[in-house]
Amino acid sequence: MSIAGQAVGLFAVTNVDDLLVLALFFGRGSDRRATWAVVAGQYLGFALILAAAVAAAFGASFLPSGVLPYLGLLPLALGVRAAVQAWRHPVDDEQPAERGGPRVLEVAAVTFANGGDNIGVYVPVFATAGPAGTTGYVAVFLVLVAVWLAAGRHLATRPAIARTLSRWGHVLLPLVLLGLGLAILLEGGAFGW
Template sequence: MDLITPILQGIGLFLATNIDDIIILSLFFARGAGMRGTTRKIIAGQYLGFGAILVVSVLVSLGAATFLPQDLIAYFGLIPLALGLIAAWKAWRGGDDDDDEEKVAGKAISAWTVAGVTFANGGDNIGVYVPVFVTVGTGAIIAYSIVFLLLIAVLVLAAKFVATRKPIARILERWEHVLFPLVLIGLGAVILIEGGAFGIG
């Protein structure tokens, strides 16, 4: 069996559907700067969120997950929207606080937050992966899945590299408290609107 073709196709498919995650992951790195275990939590969250996307995509392609209507995917936008509003509220409440310890503590992140945002942002990936998985064999699906899971680590490391470049890091450090909630709120709104949630599409 020729595995080179599905491997190359998997790389292209992953890059096309996940390259935008670098921005969001970079903001997570900026938010967790100086906190122990930030990279580990982001990697774990990314694998949890993307793993869920992959499992759902495979199950739907095999006809075993008809419980997930296409219309439901649009409502995934509520996850980053809610997280963004919470982050904005916390930033607004702590905006006048000059206590450095409190500011650092306020930047703690969790793997579950990363996973939730990853899953919500990748809701449209399901719509891309399912038709591909339906048209290929089991071996190709396995090859795609392995490629995707290997590239998750590359994606996270690329985001960390971007977030730790001095000019970018300075910008993120200064504006992270504004950019983080804005990006999440914007992401949630786009997912809801493009998906036609609540009849607003």
């Protein structure tokens, strides 16, 4: 199988969970600024994942493996913040919520924190692929980020999903972020769990 085919499969397997998160972020704002924030944040967060994986694969690891589980604290903190905001500003059931859209750094932080497993999977692949192979993987991954963004946006704009996100997104986003943070912490064995 070619590097491109392997890269597509590897990306899909390691990023399937991002689709729901992207749809939730897109559901928080439908204007151009919100869309730009999700796109820029996703690319920034994924670029950080790739930089960490490439650096680790070529021996310049600046993120020791023991630190990766604690990346779960980022989405956990963002989830707590979103839950506090939802609690302070309850939504009238008759009127869908008008919330502030996502911020670039918020999306990037969640993407990077959710990418701890990606880094763990990408490092051995990049280490064995060499510089040319790694460049191929990275190029395919960056194209696939755009596909994932389009799929997340598509999900968020389907009428039934858009209504649900508009009405319940302020509750779903904190729950997903809290769950994601806890999953990263628990799966990585943070705090000796």
